[in-house]
Amino acid sequence: MHFFLKISLGLIRMKNVTLFITTAAFILLSTIIMYALEPDNFESLLNTFYFVMTTFTTVGYGDYSPVTLPAKIYSVFMFLIGIGLLGVVIGKIVDSFTLFRRMREEGRMTYMNENHVVIIGWGKKSESAVKEILDSDTEVEVVVIDELPKAPELLMSDNRLHYIQGDPTSEEPYAKANLTGANAVIIFADDNIQEPSLKDAKSLLVSITVSRLAPNVHTTVEVMAEKNISNFSHVQVDEFILSQETISRLAVRSALYKGVSQVYSQLISRAHGEDLYQIPKRKEWETYNDAFQDLLAQGATLIADRNHLDINRRLDEQIPDEAVLYIICNKETFEKVNIPAS
Numbered sequence: 234m235h236f237f238l239k240i241s242l243g244l245i246r247m248k249n250v251t252l253f254i255t256t257a258a259f260i261l262l263s264t265i266i267m268y269a270l271e272p273d274n275f276e277s278l279l280n281t282f283y284f285v286m287t288t289f290t291t292v293g294y295g296d297y298s299p300v301t302l303p304a305k306i307y308s309v310f311m312f313l314i315g316i317g318l319l320g321v322v323i324g325k326i327v328d329s330f331t332l333f334r335r336m337r338e339e340g341r342m343t344y345m346n347e348n349h350v351v352i353i354g355w356g357k358k359s360e361s362a363v364k365e366i367l368d369s370d371t372e373v374e375v376v377v378i379d380e381l382p383k384a385p386e387l388l389m390s391d392n393r394l395h396y397i398q399g400d401p402t403s404e405e406p407y408a409k410a411n412l413t414g415a416n417a418v419i420i421f422a423d424d425n426i427q428e429p430s431l432k433d434a435k436s437l438l439v440s441i442t443v444s445r446l447a448p449n450v451h452t453t454v455e456v457m458a459e460k461n462i463s464n465f466s467h468v469q470v471d472e473f474i475l476s477q478e479t480i481s482r483l484a485v486r487s488a489l490y491k492g493v494s495q496v497y498s499q500l501i502s503r504a505h506g507e508d509l510y511q512i513p514k515r516k517e518w519e520t521y522n523d524a525f526q527d528l529l530a531q532g533a534t535l536i537a538d539r540n541h542l543d544i545n546r547r548l549d550e551q552i553p554d555e556a557v558l559y560i561i562c563n564k565e566t567f568e569k570v571n572i573p574a575s
Contacts, residue, residue, distance in 0.1 A: 252325060256318045260285055263311050270304040289315040338384050340398025344376050347414035351450075353401045353439055354421035355379040358455070358476075360387060362419060363394065376410045402438045407446050417451045418443055422476065429457035437464055444469040509536075510567045514556045522548035524558065533562035533570050 260282075268281040275281040275297060284297040288311060299305045336342050350366055352359050355377055363375055364387075374393045377384075384396035399406030401420075412418070420439050422432040433456055440454055453472045456462055462473055510533075518524040521544050525535045535544055537559040538552070552558075562570065 252318075252322060256322050259315065259318060260289070263307075263315070266307060267299070267304060267311075270307065271299060271301060274300050274304075285311065285315075288312055289319050291316060337396070338389060339382065340379075340384060340396040342395070342397075343409045344395050344397065344411050346374060347411065348416045349374040349376055349411075349414070351375075351407075351410050351412060351415045351418045352377045352421065353379075353418065353443075354423055355381060355385060356421060356424040358424075359419075359421045360385070362421075363387065367391065367393065373416075376415075378406045378410055402435075402442055404442065404446060407442070412443065412447045412450065415447065415450050417453065418447070420452065420454045422455045422457055430461065432457050433461040433464070437461075437468070440465060440468045440470055507561050507563055508567070510560050510562065510571075512558050512560055512567075512571055514552050514554070514558060518552055520548065521550055521552055524552060528560055528570060531570050532566040533560040535560050 263285045264278060264282045267285060268275055268278055275284060280297060287294055287297075288308060291312075299308050333342075350373060352362060352375060359377065363377070366373060366375055374395065376395045376397060377388055378397045378399060378401050380400060381396075381398065384398075388394045388396045395410075397406045397410045399409070420436055420443065423435050426432045426435060436454055436456065440452065443450070443452055448469045451471050452469065453474060454465065454470050455474045455476050456465075457476055459475050465473070515524070515527075518527065521535070521538070525544065525548060528535050535558060536542060537544060539557045541547075560567070560570065
């Protein structure tokens, strides 16, 4: 018993590669020996391999079995050694899956893909953002960076969601998140900080780090106070979201124009109603009026070129090649409109 215990402990301490090679070598050797002992009984190496594997796994169908005494003795030896080897191999495989899940949950995995969205900071707003991204695009993946010791439950529920644990003002988590290969970065204010100015100060530090590491990645930053935007003047930030001001202005609009909040909700969410979509310029559209009439006939309304919302007063103007057009329609219409013209 002590002998087999020492063998078992030795197998467990083996490195994974060594263990797998040893197991494969023992299976191959056993196949050759059993066939050499009883070639007429097993008829071929494939049949012998089949017998060895059923013996290893203790299945023992009984369609093949040793006849001679030497083959029976080796079968017993093979069973005692083989079941131990196979048990340790299966245990190692299970441990590998467990380790992978633990590393993923603790944010210690390195993300290797590209064209993903990086979200910095976890809270109610970032949780809503993740859900909106998943609803808006069925293929895009999201990487969340935060200092939480374990990934939130939502981030473990979908293979398109990934968590990186680390300080967002340092370089290490961005290397793991493959920031340079990202399509966009969203920086949310830290909900653990109560003072709005301090929230914006930390967002500025994070923005500086992101801008230095990946200046060409589109970056959106949540800012608590509009006056603090000027502090970001030397940082590469593409867009700012005014958190408190936006909510206050929406509340005022809702009070003055009843029902307008539902219009805003439809435009900023894919969950229901008409949505806002971006489309490229087509070759057959020379003026804004060409695009407007063509889209209208298909059920979509052209409302803007980049940040210019005065399309209806510029219908006779030529559409520049660098135009970025925005339309309002439902998902089905967008899919029809977005098909490239032949």
